[in-house]
Amino acid sequence: MSMHPPPKDWFQPPAGPERLWIGVGMIWCIVLFIAMPYAHFMGKQNSTGESYRVDKAAFQDRVTQQVATNKVGEMNGIPIIEPSPGGDVYLQARMWSWYPILKLKKDQEYRVHISSTDLQHGFSLQPMNMNFQVLPGYDHVLTLTPTSAGEFAIICNEFCGIGHHLMTGRIIVE
Amino acid sequence: MTNFLPGRSRQCSTTGLPVCLDAAFFIKANAVFAVVALLVGGIGAILLGLTRWSAVHLLNDVMYYRILTLHGVNMLLFWILFFEVAVLYFACTSPLNSRIFSKKVAWVSVIMMFAGAVLTNIMILQGKGDVLMTSYPPLMAHPFFYLGIILVAVGVLVALYNFFATIYIAKRDKTYEGSMPLVTFGALAAAIIAVFTILHGALALIPTFTWSMGWTPEPDAGWYRLVWWALGHPAQQVNLCAMVAIWYFLASVTTGAKPINETVSRGAFLLYILFINLASAHHLMVDPGLSASWKIWNTSYAMYLAVLASLVHGFTVPSSIEVAQRLKGYKKGVFNWLVKSPWKDPGFSSVVLSALIFGFLGGITGVTIGTEQINIIAHNTLRIPGHFHVTVVGGTTLAFMGLTYYVVPLIFQREFYLKGLARIQPFIFGGGIVIMSIGMSLAGSYGVPRRHYDVEFAGALLPAGFDSAAHFMLGILGIGSIIAFIGLMIFILLTVASVFFGKSLKTAKWEGWQSEAAMAKNREIYFKRDEEYEKATHNVSGTLTLVFILLAAFVVYYFANWKALTDVWFVR
Structure with missing residues (x-):
């Protein structure tokens, strides 16, 4: 009885x-649940959230240092860096660009x-359509293996002020 | 025994339920403010739809983000919260045969909510709150932006106190016998979740307010997201409970349905209370600072019991309608009962459309994109609004509209104008929302971001963009939003015109959306509890067919998304 009290014997097993x-x-x-731990161990695409606390200035320093040591060119005034495979790469999100451009090996x-x-x-x-959240104060580490070659755009999909829709970057995979 | 003060109640001649006149006043007040918020949010909606339609691109960038904030805050907070308070006041008085606990408390609540809503809207329109609804720090708005939302939240908390106190006095005064009616039980579930939700809202927004005043340091971005979404997502479970309670209510009024097994229906509400409260996890699947095990556990609690609850309601509501319809003699085949249902009653069509849209589109997409790994290809794309516009709009808002078609004649006691138009309104609005959401979801699957002014990136240092298929989907979004807007305007105009200028039903009898004979039949079926009824509960072949089609669609969509995920780069 939706609008009235139910009969006294309403407590019945289905x-x-x-x-x-x-x-x-x-x-x-249960299948929906099991799929997640299964994919965590067997799948190639996971969001493990590996991250460390980082000071904004300290992260900025790492980015600057990396550009100084690994710069191989420029595109529209933005440095392109080519880090060594297996190594650490630093990508800075700021209003309103992704800095620098990364050149990676397939x-x-x-x-x-x-x-x-x-x-x-x-x-x-x-157009790969991979999305991760980037927060100030958090060093979010993606252990990434590009499996296709080409030029990929990074766009920003968290609102970051009036220039949000102009915030772009590049990953070049050879 | 009732506890109404002399002269402060009346008997509804259509449902037979008592109406507490003091509660009715605050139901009206909250419903009116709800519809005002709906109008403001709705005007925002069409402007946004015509901006995201990339071929039209109506607004400029500043106005786009400002209107986006306006739309989100008015729709997801003010429209929903005002209406829910109205629903709560109804659910704790009429079905319990009780008066409302306190008029003074209700006044405090509605004044706080109104003042808060006005304050926040002024801040947004003045350009002092261009932070979108989520107001993620370090983005900072004017302190009054946060203060307005805090006022609304505290106002809701005060209304919740009134609700719980009314339930208490009804029990104390023995105004009803046995257990409380299912609709009240569902509203109680909504109210309990709402308390959790609002406390989290305070926990997120008060430090943000003090920070914007310069009194405290900047809140941590990750911490804020965790706590804010314990407001943002459980608030949707409040909507869900309220919506399902309305499904049960309107199914009873419009077809004479009652749930086959109350234990099952009540148990499902209980599952919502117990297993939904950390649903904020769904928004943090690709966040830093949270481990994979945290994400997997908090998105599912090992077995998705809140999803099970929705699957259960998705069975119990249609099966109750099926049983009632079959008892009326529509026994042929699997779906004759559905074909012969009172589709001309907007209360009925709203419920059925709301349940179908919520289940087939909202539920399936939500569980899928809320999966830890699949979220990588969905997070912050248009797939997210594509999902929640078929839950909170196609589901909750449509159910609220359906209820309004009964609230106006029965509580406001006014006859609707242009009843023919009202009968088709749920189809226009529901259809528009479905088209818009499909456009959003498909554009999002191409990677088109949500909350984004220009997906052609005109003027960006490094060019970017999307192929023509994505722009085609954005066109579908735009067309859907126009249709939905027309449906919304019909609803608002009819409601406002009827409430303020409609024929008074204080003395005249309401004609109803269905014939008098049909309504009498509904009442007869509703109270029927004999052998024939018991026998009828065993044949629900139509509902079984529907739910297994739903499950098949769910399985296909879910695994198709896992397949799509394997196409992207390796990442961990």
């Missing part, structure tokens, strides 16, 4: 079609450290 559906639903819900693994030196930003690699 029966018939209802019990069937609850059983089927529960099995499906099928090589990199530890890409991403942090923001101002507001929250959203790392969004296109």
